[in-house]
Amino acid sequence: MASEEQLKTIEGAKVLMVGAGGIGCELLKTLALSGFRDIHIIDMDTIEVSNLNRQFLFRQSHVGQSKAKVAREAILKFRPNINITPYHANVKDPMFNMEFFKEFNVVLNGLDNLDARRHVNRLCLAAEVPLVESGTTGFLGQVTVHVKGKTECYECQPKPTPKTYPVCTITSTPSKNQGKLVVRFGRMGMSTQDFVHCIVWAKDLLFAKLFGDRTRENDLYVRSNDADGSVKHSEDIFEQSPDEDLEQYGRKIYDNIFGHSIEATLSNEETWRNRNKPKPIYIRDILPHKIAKPNGSLEENCAIDDTNVSAMASLGLKNPQDVWSLEESTRIFMEALRLFTEKRKKV
Amino acid sequence: MAEPKNKYDRQLRIWGEQGQAALEKASICLLNCGPTGSEALKNLVLGGIGSVTIVDEFKVEMSDLGNNFLVDASSVGQSRAKCVCTFLQELNDAVKAKFIQESPERLLETNPSFFSQFTLVIATQLLEDSILKLDKICREGNVMLVIARSYGLTGLVRISVKEHTVIESKHEHFVEDLRFHNPWPELKQFAESIDLNVVDPVVHKHIPYAVILIKLVEKWKEMHDGHLPSTRKEKDEFKHLIKSLMLDIDEDNYKEAIRASFKVCPEGIGSDLRQILEDGSAEVDFGSSDFWVMVAALNEFIANEGEGEFPLEGSIPDMTSSTECYVNLQKIYQAKAEVDFLAVEQRVRSILKRIGRDSDAISRTDIKTFCRNSRKLAVRRYRSIEDEFKSPATLELQKNLNDEEYSYTFGFYVLLRAIDRFAANYNRFPGLFDRRVQYSLKSSEVADDVHRLNSIAVGILNNLGFKAKTLYEDLVSEMCRFGGAELHAVAAFVGGIASQEVIKLITKQFVPVSGTFIFDGIEHKSQVLPL
Numbered sequence: 073m074a075s076e077e078q079l080k081t082i083e084g085a086k087v088l089m090v091g092a093g094g095i096g097c098e099l100l101k102t103l104a105l106s107g108f109r110d111i112h113i114i115d116m117d118t119i120e121v122s123n124l125n126r127q128f129l130f131r132q133s134h135v136g137q138s139k140a141k142v143a144r145e146a147i148l149k150f151r152p153n154i155n156i157t158p159y160h161a162n163v164k165d166p167m168f169n170m171e172f173f174k175e176f177n178v179v180l181n182g183l184d185n186l187d188a189r190r191h192v193n194r195l196c197l198a199a200e201v202p203l204v205e206s207g208t209t210g211f212l213g214q215v216t217v218h219v220k221g222k223t224e225c226y227e228c229q230p231k232p233t234p235k236t237y238p239v240c241t242i243t244s245t246p247s248k249n250q251g252k253l254v255v256r257f258g259r260m261g262m263s264t265q266d267f268v269h270c271i272v273w274a275k276d277l278l279f280a281k282l283f284g285d286r287t288r289e290n291d292l293y294v295r296s297n298d299a300d301g302s303v304k305h306s307e308d309i310f311e312q313s314p315d316e317d318l319e320q321y322g323r324k325i326y327d328n329i330f331g332h333s334i335e336a337t338l339s340n341e342e343t344w345r346n347r348n349k350p351k352p353i354y355i356r357d358i359l360p361h362k363i364a365k366p367n368g369s370l371e372e373n374c375a376i377d378d379t380n381v382s383a384m385a386s387l388g389l390k391n392p393q394d395v396w397s398l399e400e401s402t403r404i405f406m407e408a409l410r411l412f413t414e415k416r417k418k419v
Numbered sequence: 420m421a422e423p424k425n426k427y428d429r430q431l432r433i434w435g436e437q438g439q440a441a442l443e444k445a446s447i448c449l450l451n452c453g454p455t456g457s458e459a460l461k462n463l464v465l466g467g468i469g470s471v472t473i474v475d476e477f478k479v480e481m482s483d484l485g486n487n488f489l490v491d492a493s494s495v496g497q498s499r500a501k502c503v504c505t506f507l508q509e510l511n512d513a514v515k516a517k518f519i520q521e522s523p524e525r526l527l528e529t530n531p532s533f534f535s536q537f538t539l540v541i542a543t544q545l546l547e548d549s550i551l552k553l554d555k556i557c558r559e560g561n562v563m564l565v566i567a568r569s570y571g572l573t574g575l576v577r578i579s580v581k582e583h584t585v586i587e588s589k590h591e592h593f594v595e596d597l598r599f600h601n602p603w604p605e606l607k608q609f610a611e612s613i614d615l616n617v618v619d620p621v622v623h624k625h626i627p628y629a630v631i632l633i634k635l636v637e638k639w640k641e642m643h644d645g646h647l648p649s650t651r652k653e654k655d656e657f658k659h660l661i662k663s664l665m666l667d668i669d670e671d672n673y674k675e676a677i678r679a680s681f682k683v684c685p686e687g688i689g690s691d692l693r694q695i696l697e698d699g700s701a702e703v704d705f706g707s708s709d710f711w712v713m714v715a716a717l718n719e720f721i722a723n724e725g726e727g728e729f730p731l732e733g734s735i736p737d738m739t740s741s742t743e744c745y746v747n748l749q750k751i752y753q754a755k756a757e758v759d760f761l762a763v764e765q766r767v768r769s770i771l772k773r774i775g776r777d778s779d780a781i782s783r784t785d786i787k788t789f790c791r792n793s794r795k796l797a798v799r800r801y802r803s804i805e806d807e808f809k810s811p812a813t814l815e816l817q818k819n820l821n822d823e824e825y826s827y828t829f830g831f832y833v834l835l836r837a838i839d840r841f842a843a844n845y846n847r848f849p850g851l852f853d854r855r856v857q858y859s860l861k862s863s864e865v866a867d868d869v870h871r872l873n874s875i876a877v878g879i880l881n882n883l884g885f886k887a888k889t890l891y892e893d894l895v896s897e898m899c900r901f902g903g904a905e906l907h908a909v910a911a912f913v914g915g916i917a918s919q920e921v922i923k924l925i926t927k928q929f930v931p932v933s934g935t936f937i938f939d940g941i942e943h944k945s946q947v948l949p950l
Contacts, residue, residue: 098911101488105907122428125465128510150491210433211919211929275737283746412742 095182193226438926458914535560571901572940730759813884848903
């Protein structure tokens with residue numbers, strides 16, 4: 073249908089694809105079948121089992137390998153006469169500078185985050201290369217074209233900060249906080265993406281399991297995979313057993329959430345090849361000794377109405393702007409649990 | 420064993436284990452495995468559909484390599500059905516993939532009962548005549564049919580199913596049913612137990628907005644003869660009333676109450692939902708489907724225990740609150756939802772008994788799902804292809820035609836039908852001579868084709884009831900220039916839409932497209948025509 077001249081333009085074009093995921097696989101296939109012969113692909117990710125239901129260039133045997141490289145091989149098997157150059161790298165790497173971008177006739181984005189999209193948009197503007205931007209979630213999707221001086225750019229319209237986060241990403245890769253543990257009950261005003269997983273975890277897992285209906289299903293709780301780890305056993309951890317005092321109960325929850333379930337997540341090695349691994353934390357390493365009751369005896373403590381005392385105040389931490397150490401965070405966790413449970417008993 | 424769950428993890432989050440189980444049980448037949456059909460099937464095989472059977476008579480030619488990713492140079496000369504089948508199997512070994520090297524048209528003639536074994540048939544690149552026959556066969560055998568066609572820069576997707584009922588329509592942006600205007604006794608009692616004038620500022624700023632609104636609606640009604648705030652002015656006044664109780668401008672719970680104040684006026688029943696409740700099928704008998712039995716029970720519930728309300732969904736949104744208060748509120752809503760569910764279940768059981776079916780024929784889980792979604796039910800009925808051709812929906816189309824924006828898409832619909840007639844008359848597609856496309860439109864042969872196609876199209880327009888209407892001439896020439904080409908990019912898109920609709924039909928989740936989906940690849944617009 074295209075004229076000879078148009079076909080020549082397509083064959084002579086140099087195209088950059090950023091991202092070889094769900095959109096990237098379709099895009100690469102369509103570009104190859106539409107006659108493009110010089111395609112470059114940047115993707116920092118490796119293939120995971122959960123990609124296989126849509127990223128059709130990948131097979132089970134490719135799990136753990138570079139997406140960009142495997143995508144290239146898959147296409148070359150069918151179209152051996154075209155050139156595909158893969159980069160197993162982050163698009164924000166300085167090697168992909170303005171000079172690099174200037175080489176291309178068009179750039180196509182198939183990314184999964186705002187930050188990288190903005191970065192590519194700026195480079196395309198600077199290098200004066202047209203950008204085709206696309207994205208999908210669930211049953212929704214959009215494509216926009218950005219040409220300097222002719223259309224608005226990707227950042228001309230403010231992009232709404234996503235209100236919901238894909239639980240899948242949060243469950244399988246709880247690494248958004250670089251391994252630092254931040255748990256602040258009652259002070260969840262933080263909204264930067266780095267802490268998203270802490271907030272989601274506290275709100276949707278811990279809150280529901282500790283205070284809500286324990287029997288309701290929860291996507292977030294990763295059970296360890298031991299053969300004898302029967303469902304009954306693992307669900308019991310949120311229940312305080314009769315022979316357990318409050319401190320033992322708290323320690324059990326702590327170890328399960330920050331220790332055992334992190335280890336279960338880590339067992340999926342492919343996921344972590346290119347990411348910062350979270351460290352499992354066990355409370356015996358942080359607070360090896362039984363916690364001493366603050367302000368002396370138990371009776372005295374009960375005498376004060378501490379319903380409105382926060383865990384911070386009762387531990388003597390004054391400045392809310394301070395960054396807590398791991399030990400302080402752990403103490404806060406245990407103290408908040410104690411205050412809450414005791415208050416609940418009274419009501 | 421954990422592997423499949425991991426592999427389908429992302430889609431399970433969209434349609435759940437039940438949806439996945441429905442897909443794994445389904446068997447699909449694909450007619451013609453050009454790029455449109457191959458792409459549609461690829462998406463379904465990746466998602467783990469139960470089984471696929473490909474019917475296609477052709478051998479792979481060099482030209483297939485230019486638009487179909489599922490064949491390669493080594494396949495040239497072999498059966499296209501076989502090659503596509505082998506590739507699909509490679510994508511997902513959990514799927515049973517079969518092929519039959521045979522022309523779909525011939526199969527329709529020689530073995531019409533062949534189609535009754537499938538859950539759903541996807542017919543691609545099939546001409547008018549065969550579609551008519553296939554539609555009749557599928558309707559008789561209760562097999563769902565999805566038609567997909569790509570032609571140059573245009574294409575269409577059409578569903579043909581007598582009736583498709585949806586419980587889990589998964590509407591987004593749905594206002595929760597929180598009953599602020601009409602709290603049941605337990606909720607009312609709970610709200611009354613909380614004092615809005617409490618002096619302690621910490622307690623004051625942790626009263627959940629649900630409680631604030633319930634109490635203030637009550638107060639408003641007392642002052643306004645039992646009416647809810649309805650006019651814009653009244654709604655503003657109501658917001659002022661909320662604001663006047665704030666102790667501090669930083670009280671999040673009060674800010675949330677102001678933002679959510681529109682929730683105090685019930686949404687009312689939408690016309691689509693009203694139609695379902697009043698549908699003739701809600702008068703049930705032995706032959707009624709589970710869906711309509713549950714609708715009948717819903718009607719009885721609303722008229723009796725529900726006192727005009729639907730069964731409560733039972734979940735509440737996040738809100739600023741003390742933990743105690745929030746958990747108690749959650750429990751009150753959940754308990755009411757359970758009570759409503761039990762009442763509906765009772766009614767379902769007695770209706771089943773009344774119509775002569777086993778009273779346990781519908782599971783508790785299904786009834787529970789129905790209750791939770793009872794305000795979001797959807798029903799789709801598609802006319803047969805024969806009806807579409809014989810008695811066109813002129814009035815409905817007229818409305819769409821007045822929209823300048825979309826007259827191109829309507830033009831494409833008419834022309835897609837015209838090319839089939841052209842092919843039936845001349846045994847080739849317009850603009851395609853000796854299997855070679857003529858590029859120059861000046862050539863007299865092409866000009867003749869444009870003329871012929873145009874008069875066929877005008878004939879179709881007349882039949883549709885548009886006597887004075889003509890088509891844009893450049894659109895007719897464009898259609899001839901396409902020369903029967905099936906472009907990969909267009910085929911992948913049209914095939915993708917088709918597979919998405921297939922997933923909706925099989926999982927019975929999300930609402931399938933309401934009419935014929937037409938794609939205009941020149942302007943990149945699409946439209947759904949009521950046909």
